[in-house]
Amino acid sequence: MNRELRKTVIAGNWKMNKLASEIKAFSDELMPLIPGYKGWCDAVVCTPFVILPAALCAFKDTGVGVGAQNMSQHESGAYTGEVSAAQLTDIGTQYVIIGHSERRQYYGETDETVNAKTIAALKTPMTPIVCVGETLEQREKGITNSLVTMQVEVALSGISAEQASKIIIAYEPVWAIGTGKTATPEDAQEVCKVIRDVLKTLYCEKTANAITIQYGGSMNDKNAKELLAQPDIDGGLIGGASLKPDQFAVIINAANQ
Ligand code: PGA
Numbered sequence: 001m002n003r004e005l006r007k008t009v010i011a012g013n014w015k016m017n018k019l020a021s022e023i024k025a026f027s028d029e030l031m032p033l034i035p036g037y038k039g040w041c042d043a044v045v046c047t048p049f050v051i052l053p054a055a056l057c058a059f060k061d062t063g064v065g066v067g068a069q070n071m072s073q074h075e076s077g078a079y080t081g082e083v084s085a086a087q088l089t090d091i092g093t094q095y096v097i098i099g100h101s102e103r104r105q106y107y108g109e110t111d112e113t114v115n116a117k118t119i120a121a122l123k124t125p126m127t128p129i130v131c132v133g134e135t136l137e138q139r140e141k142g143i144t145n146s147l148v149t150m151q152v153e154v155a156l157s158g159i160s161a162e163q164a165s166k167i168i169i170a171y172e173p174v175w176a177i178g179t180g181k182t183a184t185p186e187d188a189q190e191v192c193k194v195i196r197d198v199l200k201t202l203y204c205e206k207t208a209n210a211i212t213i214q215y216g217g218s219m220n221d222k223n224a225k226e227l228l229a230q231p232d233i234d235g236g237l238i239g240g241a242s243l244k245p246d247q248f249a250v251i252i253n254a255a256n257q
Helices: 020-033 049-058 085-090 101-107 111-122 136-140 144-155 185-202 205-210 224-228 245-254
Strands: 009-013 042-046 065-068 095-098 127-132 168-171 212-216 235-238
Touching: 009 095, 009 168, 009 212, 009 245, 020 049, 020 245, 042 095, 049 065, 095 111, 111 127, 111 144, 127 144, 136 144, 144 185, 168 185, 185 205, 185 212, 185 224, 224 235, 224 245, 235 245
Parallel strands: 009 042, 009 235, 042 065, 065 095, 095 127, 127 168, 168 212, 212 235
Antiparallel strands: none
């Protein structure tokens, strides 16, 4: 089935957690728990900027990718406190999360900045993980599907099919993030299928079937297997449970199905 056409990607989003000095112990504990994982998925950890060099060093030669959690849409210049895509790729960063709901909620990111950042990331070898998802209020109003459709359309505006095939889309219902409330596998599948259909309309069936769509929002060692068994859920973006090597390993192993 179409699942074979795309990669399963299990990405940890460490948010503003962990110290550089803690990463080697994390990788030493994780790696023996996921032997042979490259055969069924790509595993990634997305860390705070300042920790990236330590993470790149600790995961060197393990096959675990390293990503950032944000980047500037600008190439360079007078943007105090910002980090560019070129600076990230220069040190070897392979992935970058764009438009996480915490960035949208606390730092004023919009669908338009998400689009600009995605375009900037695609000028580099990095894989952008573009986040979309509804708030509880939007879900209760029954506008989840139309809202997520619009978020994907704007995020991908001006992006060709060839470029889009390098993107990962993460569906993260805001009400499920860090709350312990997970979307049911059926609800998560429904929205991921909506996203796949939008990709078909924007591009074509072949491109849509090649794009990895992750679910994120309280995915953990207990519920990962069922979520990842859904036909349009090709991986996870995991916050809390990615901070503990044993729990993260269970999720990576759950992708082996
Ligand atoms: P959570 O976070 O797994 O802690 O809910 C997911 C995310 O914010 O990416």
